[in-house]
Amino acid sequence: MQEKVTFGLSHVHFATYTETDGAIVFDTPVPIPGAVEMTNEAVGDPIKFFADNMVYYQADNNQGYEGTLNIAVVPDSFKEKVLGEETDTTDGVISEYADAKTKPFALLFQFQDDIKARRHVLYSCNAQRPSLSSTTKTDSTEPNTVELTYGAGPVIIDNRPIVKASTSHSSPPAVYDGWFQTVYTKTAVTAPEGA
Template sequence: MAGNKVQFGLKNVHFAPYTETDGAITYETPIRIPGAVSLTLDPRGDMTEFYADDMLYYSASSNDGYDATLAIATIPEKFAIDALGEEKDEDDGVLTEKADAKQKPFALMFEFDGDVKAIRHVLYNCSANRPTVSGETTTNTREPQPNELTMVASARPTDYAVKTKTTPETTAEIYDAWYDKVYEKTVPGGV
Protein backbone atom coordinates (compact mmCIF):
# COMPACT_ATOMS: atom_id res chain seq x y z
CA MET A 1 0.00 0.00 0.00
CA ALA A 2 1.34 3.43 -0.92
CA GLY A 3 1.80 5.97 1.82
CA ASN A 4 0.51 9.51 2.08
CA LYS A 5 1.96 12.25 -0.08
CA VAL A 6 0.69 14.95 2.29
CA GLN A 7 -0.71 15.29 5.79
CA PHE A 8 -3.31 17.69 7.10
CA GLY A 9 -5.81 17.95 9.91
CA LEU A 10 -5.57 16.92 13.53
CA LYS A 11 -8.15 14.78 15.29
CA ASN A 12 -8.74 11.99 17.77
CA VAL A 13 -6.53 13.45 20.49
CA HIS A 14 -6.53 11.23 23.57
CA PHE A 15 -4.51 11.04 26.75
CA ALA A 16 -3.84 8.04 28.97
CA PRO A 17 -2.50 8.66 32.48
CA TYR A 18 -0.07 6.06 33.73
CA THR A 19 1.47 4.76 36.89
CA GLU A 20 4.91 3.29 37.33
CA THR A 21 5.39 0.53 39.87
CA ASP A 22 8.68 -1.31 40.32
CA GLY A 23 9.84 -0.14 36.88
CA ALA A 24 6.69 -1.29 35.09
CA ILE A 25 4.40 1.26 33.43
CA THR A 26 0.65 0.68 33.42
CA TYR A 27 -1.43 2.93 31.16
CA GLU A 28 -5.07 3.69 31.90
CA THR A 29 -7.70 3.53 29.17
CA PRO A 30 -7.24 6.48 26.77
CA ILE A 31 -9.61 9.43 27.29
CA ARG A 32 -10.62 11.63 24.37
CA ILE A 33 -9.73 15.34 24.39
CA PRO A 34 -12.33 16.96 22.12
CA GLY A 35 -11.80 20.19 20.22
CA ALA A 36 -8.23 19.76 18.93
CA VAL A 37 -7.12 22.85 17.01
CA SER A 38 -3.38 22.32 16.46
CA LEU A 39 -0.39 20.36 17.68
CA THR A 40 3.25 21.30 17.25
CA LEU A 41 6.11 18.98 18.16
CA ASP A 42 9.52 20.65 18.26
CA PRO A 43 12.46 18.24 18.63
CA ARG A 44 14.53 18.49 21.82
CA GLY A 45 18.22 17.64 21.68
CA ASP A 46 21.43 18.99 20.29
CA MET A 47 23.56 18.17 17.29
CA THR A 48 27.14 17.41 18.31
CA GLU A 49 29.77 18.21 15.72
CA PHE A 50 33.44 17.28 15.82
CA TYR A 51 35.90 18.76 13.37
CA ALA A 52 39.19 17.13 12.38
CA ASP A 53 41.34 17.09 9.24
CA ASP A 54 39.86 20.49 8.31
CA MET A 55 36.34 19.04 7.90
CA LEU A 56 33.31 17.86 9.80
CA TYR A 57 34.70 14.54 10.93
CA TYR A 58 31.81 13.28 13.07
CA SER A 59 28.31 14.40 13.92
CA ALA A 60 25.57 12.92 16.08
CA SER A 61 22.27 14.09 17.44
CA SER A 62 20.63 13.40 20.76
CA ASN A 63 16.92 12.59 21.00
CA ASP A 64 15.53 14.24 24.09
CA GLY A 65 11.95 13.97 22.90
CA TYR A 66 9.80 16.96 21.98
CA ASP A 67 8.54 20.27 23.24
CA ALA A 68 4.86 20.17 22.35
CA THR A 69 2.12 22.75 22.13
CA LEU A 70 -1.47 21.53 21.92
CA ALA A 71 -4.22 24.07 21.23
CA ILE A 72 -7.69 22.81 22.14
CA ALA A 73 -11.14 24.36 22.49
CA THR A 74 -11.26 23.90 26.28
CA ILE A 75 -9.32 21.94 28.86
CA PRO A 76 -11.41 18.90 29.83
CA GLU A 77 -11.99 18.55 33.55
CA LYS A 78 -10.67 14.99 33.50
CA PHE A 79 -7.38 16.21 31.98
CA ALA A 80 -7.12 19.02 34.55
CA ILE A 81 -7.47 16.47 37.35
CA ASP A 82 -5.60 13.47 35.92
CA ALA A 83 -2.71 15.26 34.17
CA LEU A 84 -2.42 18.71 35.73
CA GLY A 85 -3.09 17.62 39.31
CA GLU A 86 -6.00 19.99 39.96
CA GLU A 87 -8.42 19.03 42.72
CA LYS A 88 -12.21 18.88 42.52
CA ASP A 89 -14.12 19.40 45.72
CA GLU A 90 -16.73 16.65 46.06
CA ASP A 91 -19.07 18.85 48.12
CA ASP A 92 -19.33 21.97 45.97
CA GLY A 93 -17.95 20.80 42.60
CA VAL A 94 -15.27 23.51 42.46
CA LEU A 95 -12.03 22.72 40.62
CA THR A 96 -8.92 24.19 42.28
CA GLU A 97 -5.42 24.67 40.95
CA LYS A 98 -2.88 24.53 43.77
CA ALA A 99 0.65 25.88 43.85
CA ASP A 100 1.97 22.54 45.07
CA ALA A 101 0.02 20.45 42.52
CA LYS A 102 2.02 17.61 41.02
CA GLN A 103 1.55 17.11 37.32
CA LYS A 104 1.05 13.47 36.43
CA PRO A 105 2.62 11.68 33.45
CA PHE A 106 0.51 10.46 30.53
CA ALA A 107 0.67 9.17 26.98
CA LEU A 108 -0.71 11.43 24.25
CA MET A 109 -2.39 9.87 21.23
CA PHE A 110 -3.53 11.66 18.07
CA GLU A 111 -3.73 11.41 14.32
CA PHE A 112 -2.96 13.55 11.31
CA ASP A 113 -5.10 12.89 8.26
CA GLY A 114 -3.48 12.23 4.91
CA ASP A 115 -4.43 11.92 1.28
CA VAL A 116 -4.53 8.10 1.63
CA LYS A 117 -4.99 7.25 5.33
CA ALA A 118 -4.64 8.94 8.72
CA ILE A 119 -1.38 8.31 10.55
CA ARG A 120 -1.92 7.58 14.23
CA HIS A 121 0.70 8.51 16.81
CA VAL A 122 1.45 7.94 20.49
CA LEU A 123 3.90 9.91 22.63
CA TYR A 124 4.61 7.59 25.55
CA ASN A 125 5.83 9.86 28.33
CA CYS A 126 4.35 13.36 28.51
CA SER A 127 4.00 15.98 31.19
CA ALA A 128 1.94 19.13 30.75
CA ASN A 129 2.32 22.60 32.13
CA ARG A 130 -0.64 24.70 33.20
CA PRO A 131 -2.51 26.05 30.18
CA THR A 132 -2.37 29.57 28.90
CA VAL A 133 -5.58 31.35 29.91
CA SER A 134 -6.80 34.29 27.84
CA GLY A 135 -10.01 35.92 26.76
CA GLU A 136 -11.23 38.92 24.83
CA THR A 137 -14.42 40.88 24.78
CA THR A 138 -17.07 39.88 22.27
CA THR A 139 -17.59 42.24 19.35
CA ASN A 140 -19.83 41.93 16.32
CA THR A 141 -18.21 38.53 15.65
CA ARG A 142 -17.53 35.70 18.05
CA GLU A 143 -14.08 34.26 17.60
CA PRO A 144 -13.41 31.17 19.74
CA GLN A 145 -10.13 31.31 21.63
CA PRO A 146 -8.44 27.97 22.17
CA ASN A 147 -6.50 27.04 25.28
CA GLU A 148 -2.84 26.16 24.80
CA LEU A 149 -1.09 23.42 26.69
CA THR A 150 2.68 23.20 26.64
CA MET A 151 4.10 19.76 27.19
CA VAL A 152 7.33 17.86 27.20
CA ALA A 153 7.33 14.43 25.58
CA SER A 154 10.38 12.46 26.65
CA ALA A 155 11.61 8.90 26.51
CA ARG A 156 9.73 6.27 28.46
CA PRO A 157 12.11 5.15 31.21
CA THR A 158 11.48 1.44 30.70
CA ASP A 159 12.61 1.15 27.06
CA TYR A 160 13.49 4.69 25.91
CA ALA A 161 10.58 4.79 23.44
CA VAL A 162 9.54 8.37 22.68
CA LYS A 163 6.99 8.11 19.86
CA THR A 164 5.35 5.43 17.77
CA LYS A 165 3.19 5.86 14.67
CA THR A 166 1.27 3.70 12.25
CA THR A 167 2.46 3.03 8.71
CA PRO A 168 0.72 1.76 5.56
CA GLU A 169 1.75 -1.76 6.63
CA THR A 170 0.21 -1.52 10.12
CA THR A 171 -2.31 -4.33 10.52
CA ALA A 172 -6.01 -3.48 10.68
CA GLU A 173 -6.17 -5.11 14.12
CA ILE A 174 -3.64 -2.64 15.55
CA TYR A 175 -4.87 0.38 13.56
CA ASP A 176 -8.55 -0.08 14.44
CA ALA A 177 -7.82 -0.57 18.16
CA TRP A 178 -5.34 2.35 18.42
CA TYR A 179 -7.49 4.36 20.86
CA ASP A 180 -8.67 1.39 22.93
CA LYS A 181 -5.35 1.21 24.79
CA VAL A 182 -1.86 2.64 24.46
CA TYR A 183 -0.02 0.65 21.81
CA GLU A 184 2.84 -1.40 23.14
CA LYS A 185 4.58 -4.07 21.11
CA THR A 186 3.67 -7.52 22.31
CA VAL A 187 6.22 -10.24 21.77
CA PRO A 188 4.69 -13.62 20.87
CA GLY A 189 5.23 -15.99 23.77
CA GLY A 190 6.82 -13.14 25.78
CA VAL A 191 5.67 -11.08 28.67
Protein backbone atom coordinates (compact mmCIF):
# COMPACT_ATOMS: atom_id res chain seq x y z
CA MET A 1 0.00 0.00 0.00
CA GLN A 2 1.59 3.25 -1.17
CA GLU A 3 0.19 6.76 -1.04
CA LYS A 4 -0.53 8.50 -4.33
CA VAL A 5 -0.51 12.14 -3.25
CA THR A 6 0.78 14.25 -0.37
CA PHE A 7 -0.86 17.41 0.94
CA GLY A 8 -1.01 19.31 4.18
CA LEU A 9 1.46 20.08 6.95
CA SER A 10 0.67 19.77 10.65
CA HIS A 11 1.90 18.71 14.09
CA VAL A 12 5.21 20.55 13.84
CA HIS A 13 7.30 20.10 16.99
CA PHE A 14 10.88 20.79 18.03
CA ALA A 15 13.03 18.97 20.59
CA THR A 16 16.37 20.34 21.70
CA TYR A 17 19.09 17.86 22.59
CA THR A 18 22.37 17.53 24.40
CA GLU A 19 25.33 15.29 23.69
CA THR A 20 27.03 13.66 26.64
CA ASP A 21 29.94 11.25 26.18
CA GLY A 22 28.93 10.78 22.54
CA ALA A 23 25.29 9.95 23.38
CA ILE A 24 22.45 12.14 22.14
CA VAL A 25 19.69 12.85 24.66
CA PHE A 26 16.56 14.51 23.26
CA ASP A 27 14.26 16.70 25.32
CA THR A 28 10.47 16.29 25.17
CA PRO A 29 9.07 17.64 21.86
CA VAL A 30 7.36 21.05 22.08
CA PRO A 31 4.64 22.09 19.57
CA ILE A 32 5.14 24.87 17.02
CA PRO A 33 1.53 25.80 16.18
CA GLY A 34 0.45 27.64 13.04
CA ALA A 35 2.49 25.77 10.40
CA VAL A 36 1.81 27.10 6.89
CA GLU A 37 4.47 25.62 4.60
CA MET A 38 7.72 23.67 4.72
CA THR A 39 10.42 22.96 2.17
CA ASN A 40 13.52 20.80 2.58
CA GLU A 41 16.09 20.93 -0.22
CA ALA A 42 18.65 18.13 -0.34
CA VAL A 43 22.27 19.18 0.28
CA GLY A 44 25.35 17.32 -0.94
CA ASP A 45 26.79 17.14 -4.44
CA PRO A 46 27.58 13.64 -5.75
CA ILE A 47 31.21 12.56 -5.42
CA LYS A 48 32.76 11.95 -8.84
CA PHE A 49 36.29 10.68 -9.46
CA PHE A 50 37.57 10.91 -13.01
CA ALA A 51 40.16 8.49 -14.41
CA ASP A 52 40.81 6.85 -17.78
CA ASN A 53 38.91 9.72 -19.47
CA MET A 54 35.62 8.86 -17.73
CA VAL A 55 33.79 8.89 -14.41
CA TYR A 56 35.76 6.10 -12.75
CA TYR A 57 33.91 6.19 -9.42
CA GLN A 58 30.86 8.01 -8.11
CA ALA A 59 28.89 8.00 -4.88
CA ASP A 60 26.14 9.89 -3.13
CA ASN A 61 27.08 12.61 -0.64
CA ASN A 62 24.20 13.06 1.82
CA GLN A 63 24.79 16.23 3.83
CA GLY A 64 21.19 16.63 4.92
CA TYR A 65 18.82 19.44 3.96
CA GLU A 66 18.46 23.20 3.84
CA GLY A 67 14.95 23.95 5.06
CA THR A 68 12.43 26.70 5.54
CA LEU A 69 9.38 26.58 7.78
CA ASN A 70 6.70 29.21 7.31
CA ILE A 71 4.62 29.68 10.49
CA ALA A 72 2.14 32.11 12.01
CA VAL A 73 4.48 33.27 14.82
CA VAL A 74 7.67 32.03 16.45
CA PRO A 75 6.68 30.60 19.85
CA ASP A 76 8.43 32.05 22.89
CA SER A 77 9.47 28.50 23.81
CA PHE A 78 11.43 28.25 20.52
CA LYS A 79 12.99 31.68 21.03
CA GLU A 80 14.23 30.67 24.46
CA LYS A 81 15.19 27.01 23.99
CA VAL A 82 16.62 27.18 20.46
CA LEU A 83 17.51 30.79 19.65
CA GLY A 84 18.91 31.50 23.11
CA GLU A 85 16.73 34.52 23.88
CA GLU A 86 16.22 35.26 27.56
CA THR A 87 13.03 36.10 29.46
CA ASP A 88 13.30 38.38 32.48
CA THR A 89 11.19 36.78 35.21
CA THR A 90 10.53 40.14 36.89
CA ASP A 91 8.93 41.95 33.95
CA GLY A 92 8.36 39.24 31.30
CA VAL A 93 10.52 40.97 28.68
CA ILE A 94 12.21 38.64 26.16
CA SER A 95 15.64 39.89 25.10
CA GLU A 96 17.84 38.84 22.19
CA TYR A 97 21.49 39.29 23.09
CA ALA A 98 24.23 39.49 20.47
CA ASP A 99 26.25 36.78 22.23
CA ALA A 100 23.34 34.29 22.46
CA LYS A 101 24.19 30.74 21.43
CA THR A 102 21.65 28.75 19.44
CA LYS A 103 20.97 25.14 20.35
CA PRO A 104 20.56 22.18 17.97
CA PHE A 105 17.18 20.50 17.82
CA ALA A 106 15.17 17.76 16.17
CA LEU A 107 12.26 18.89 13.99
CA LEU A 108 9.17 16.67 13.92
CA PHE A 109 6.22 17.12 11.56
CA GLN A 110 3.45 15.38 9.66
CA PHE A 111 2.49 15.37 5.96
CA GLN A 112 -1.02 14.26 5.16
CA ASP A 113 -1.55 11.91 2.22
CA ASP A 114 -4.44 10.03 0.67
CA ILE A 115 -4.06 6.96 2.93
CA LYS A 116 -2.59 7.90 6.30
CA ALA A 117 -0.50 10.83 7.46
CA ARG A 118 3.23 10.16 7.39
CA ARG A 119 5.26 11.42 10.33
CA HIS A 120 8.86 12.61 10.02
CA VAL A 121 11.81 13.71 12.14
CA LEU A 122 14.91 15.62 11.06
CA TYR A 123 17.39 14.78 13.81
CA SER A 124 19.91 17.61 13.89
CA CYS A 125 18.74 21.08 12.91
CA ASN A 126 20.27 24.49 13.47
CA ALA A 127 18.03 27.53 13.02
CA GLN A 128 18.95 31.00 11.88
CA ARG A 129 17.36 34.04 13.49
CA PRO A 130 14.14 34.90 11.65
CA SER A 131 13.51 38.31 10.12
CA LEU A 132 11.39 40.77 12.08
CA SER A 133 8.68 42.28 9.88
CA SER A 134 4.99 43.07 9.56
CA THR A 135 2.61 45.01 7.33
CA THR A 136 -0.23 47.36 8.08
CA LYS A 137 -3.75 46.00 8.32
CA THR A 138 -5.74 46.28 5.08
CA ASP A 139 -9.22 45.37 3.87
CA SER A 140 -8.07 41.80 3.16
CA THR A 141 -6.77 41.34 6.73
CA GLU A 142 -4.40 38.58 5.64
CA PRO A 143 -2.22 37.55 8.60
CA ASN A 144 1.54 37.94 8.50
CA THR A 145 3.77 34.87 8.69
CA VAL A 146 7.35 34.24 9.77
CA GLU A 147 9.89 32.12 7.90
CA LEU A 148 12.37 30.04 9.89
CA THR A 149 15.44 28.95 7.96
CA TYR A 150 17.42 25.96 9.18
CA GLY A 151 19.99 23.40 8.20
CA ALA A 152 19.32 19.72 8.92
CA GLY A 153 22.39 17.52 8.97
CA PRO A 154 23.42 14.07 10.16
CA VAL A 155 23.98 13.17 13.78
CA ILE A 156 25.43 9.94 15.18
CA ILE A 157 22.82 7.67 16.77
CA ASP A 158 23.54 3.98 17.35
CA ASN A 159 27.00 4.43 15.77
CA ARG A 160 25.56 5.53 12.40
CA PRO A 161 25.08 9.00 10.90
CA ILE A 162 21.33 9.56 10.52
CA VAL A 163 19.59 12.56 8.95
CA LYS A 164 15.88 11.73 9.14
CA ALA A 165 13.33 9.03 9.85
CA SER A 166 9.69 8.61 8.80
CA THR A 167 6.82 6.35 9.68
CA SER A 168 5.44 3.97 7.08
CA HIS A 169 2.11 2.19 6.71
CA SER A 170 3.61 -0.80 8.53
CA SER A 171 4.75 1.22 11.58
CA PRO A 172 3.11 -0.24 14.72
CA PRO A 173 0.69 1.95 16.70
CA ALA A 174 3.17 2.34 19.57
CA VAL A 175 5.63 4.06 17.22
CA TYR A 176 3.08 6.04 15.21
CA ASP A 177 0.98 7.25 18.14
CA GLY A 178 4.00 8.18 20.23
CA TRP A 179 5.83 10.05 17.46
CA PHE A 180 5.31 13.52 18.96
CA GLN A 181 5.76 12.46 22.58
CA THR A 182 9.44 11.48 22.32
CA VAL A 183 11.97 11.70 19.50
CA TYR A 184 12.10 8.32 17.79
CA THR A 185 15.36 6.42 17.91
CA LYS A 186 15.76 2.75 17.10
CA THR A 187 16.98 1.93 20.60
CA ALA A 188 13.90 3.58 22.10
CA VAL A 189 11.63 0.94 20.55
CA THR A 190 13.88 -2.13 20.70
CA ALA A 191 11.98 -4.93 22.43
CA PRO A 192 13.67 -6.35 25.55
CA GLU A 193 15.12 -9.84 25.37
CA GLY A 194 12.50 -12.54 25.78
CA ALA A 195 9.65 -10.24 24.73
